[in-house]
Amino acid sequence: MSISVCPVATVASPAEHVWALLMAPATYSEWWDARTERIEPPGPAAPGQVIYATSRALGRRWSVNTAVLAVEPERYALDLRTTLPLGIMVQNHILVQPLDAASCRVSFG
Numbered sequence: 001m002s003i004s005v006c007p008v009a010t011v012a013s014p015a016e017h018v019w020a021l022l023m024a025p026a027t028y029s030e031w032w033d034a035r036t037e038r039i040e041p042p043g044p045a046a047p048g049q050v051i052y053a054t055s056r057a058l059g060r061r062w063s064v065n066t067a068v069l070a071v072e073p074e075r076y077a078l079d080l081r082t083t084l085p086l087g088i089m090v091q092n093h094i095l096v097q098p099l100d101a102a103s104c105r106v107s108f109g
Contacts (some may be wrong), residue, residue: 064084
């Protein structure tokens with residue numbers, strides 16, 4: 001069974017700033033619910049890169065691994081595949097759309 005959802009948020013920040021955060025996997029621990037353990041290869045988000053992280057729940061540490069599938073800077077689009085515990089796999093298409101000079105819309109689905 002598969003479930004498809006696409007949350008959307010309006011962000012009070014320029015699209016370029018949001019895109020810069022998405023392109024810096026070394027800072028993901030600052031905003032996602034996981035601790036980044038290592039990034040192979042290190043550097044900005046790029047296809048083929050894997051971000052190895054862990055998250056804590058139910059008194060355990062769980063592996064959370066994210067593979068960068070595609071990066072389209074001209075569209076502010078990022079495709080990821082995240083492998084979670086218990087065999088759960090999530091495909092994410094993140095799209096940042098400028099609204100004006102000071103805000104953007106971010107969809108995550």
